Amino acid sequence: MTLQDVLDDHAALASTRWSVAGRDLELATKIGVRGAPGLDPALAALAEALGRGRAYLGSGPVLDATLSQGPLAAFARAEGIAARVLVSSAAARSAALASGTNEADVLDALPWDLAPASEGEVWWRPPGDRGTARLEAELRAWARAITPDGVVWGLWHKEEGGNRAERFASELFEHVEIVNRASGWRLVSLRGPRSDAAAPVAWHDWEGPDGAMRSLVGTYAGRRVDPGTAVLLDATALPTAPELSGARVLDLGCGTGLLARRALAQGAREVIALDDDLAAVRSTRAALEAASAEGRTDELAPSVTWSDLLAEAPRARDVDVVLMNPPFHVGRQVVGALSRAFVAAALTALRPGGRLLMVANRALPYERDLAAWATWRDVTPAGTKGFKVLDAQRH
Ligand SMILES: C[S@@+](CC[C@H](N)C(=O)[O-])C[C@H]1O[C@@H](n2cnc3c(N)ncnc32)[C@H](O)[C@@H]1O
Structure with a gap:
């Protein structure tokens, strides 16, 4: 395929x-x-x-x-x-x-x-x-x-x-x-x-690993860093990790925007983020605005798009690096085809030679697809339990 x-x-x-x-x-x-x-x-x-x-x-x-x-x-x-x-x-x-x-x-x-x-x-x-x-x-x-x-x-x-x-x-x-x-x-x-009911509290303000975060309630992982995402963030600091500084970076399935924020913090030239969930899109925008308020974006104008994979993201076709923690559930149902489509979308978004850095539960089988479409290595940081980090270079 x-x-x-x-x-x-x-x-x-x-x-x-x-x-x-x-x-x-x-x-x-x-x-x-x-x-x-x-x-x-x-x-x-x-x-x-x-x-x-x-x-x-x-x-x-x-x-x-x-x-x-x-x-x-x-x-x-x-x-x-x-x-x-x-x-x-x-x-x-x-x-x-x-x-x-x-x-x-x-x-x-x-x-x-x-x-x-x-x-x-x-x-x-x-x-x-x-x-x-x-x-x-x-x-x-x-x-x-x-x-x-x-x-x-x-x-x-x-x-x-x-x-x-x-x-x-x-x-x-x-x-x-x-x-x-x-x-x-x-x-x-x-x-x-009841007329005296208090208004909804929709936003959480919290401190992420790269600074202030602002997330809508119910956005993936809420006001904490998902353990898999934490492993991926650690992996961005490995000497072998793809260079984010000066790169055009896509955060695919951005959730609260932690990966986009990491790209900004490491000096990405351009940050593109997208998610299927409107709450995630608004949260990532808010996180990137918080980064901008902290003076971390300079001239950058990050683009955050509400999109089912690449459907609404025409510019995400020539990126240097994709960062992602792909989903494998819809609601509570496991949907393998969704994770597979994430890998396909990530590789499609990359320029030839561009790199995908992704985290996954150890048991999930991404390697066969990666081998078909890219050259990949396991770069899981030492001591990691339960997760793996895969680094794939597009053919
Ligand atoms: C495992 S979460 C990771 C979120 C965030 N990157 C992090 O690491 O905390 C996967 C994200 O993919 C999003 N997602 C699910 N299906 C999608 C689709 N078809 N297109 C884009 N995003 C999707 C979910 O809304 C969720 O925010």
Whole structure:
């Protein structure tokens, strides 16, 4: 398989079906969307509740904040009800458009961006894998965004912070009712937002290894350095590491922006960063602004792009060095094709002779692909446990 084949597979949209309340809806999905190649398991629970009449659509407009391709919006449209989709994943955005939501009905936003009392009906599936601070910030955001007579339908799993969600919800809403339980999922109606609820706290300020960091809650690793990333940061200081000073560097899957900050701190000529997650993009921008405030960027204008791999990053095709800690999960699901696509994207972004420095869990098999497309070495710093650092030079 060529690099382009892997990137084409990553970009390809596939079709899947959601049966809900007597309708059989065709939805699009792709690698990187929750549940792909099927559907987010939360949707089976939602379909059950809608089918049994435990939850129901109002007269609209409906806001679908279920994190995937806008399934609830597709259902609402089929019922003749206006609907929009809130997206913060670039992959989910393309799947929502391919599932029939108009561009004008896609809101590129996080819940706390919405104006107070602006929404009458929200269908919300919290990102249960992103920690308590994110859960609380989103709930506070909905309590603020919902109209006094509106409803938020919350769909969460008991093992993904469900009990905590219910506790926070009772502080923020007058009426919290579990309307359906199915396979560990609970559908909860939240009504009567309390007017004295405090505003969401969306930002964390913290100190990273290269200076001040500013990150949105729930961005990868939050306000700490992921252990794998720490190993990679150490490896950038090895005498054999690719030269960052004067280089054009891409931080692929930038999260809070630690790798981009390292590139800046080491005198990169240009820093490009991208992530599929809107919260990560905003966090990395904030981290690089903090670096600029500390006078570490001089004339640099780093570019941070919201992009599903290279889809929106046309300039990231001629870089000297890529730094990355590639993901291998979407939500809680392991998705091997995603990590493979990261390697393909990294090598595609490099100029011939350019270098990729990446960290991975020791058990994950990246070497075969690297050998097919590049010349690679294991440069794991001595004493490292559990991770490996691979240094690959593009043919
Ligand atoms: C393991 S985290 C690493 C984050 C950061 N580089 C660090 O080291 O802390 C992987 C990152 O890849 C991002 N990501 C996942 N799928 C992506 C995609 N298709 N395109 C771009 N970024 C993606 C995730 O949002 C996450 O921020």
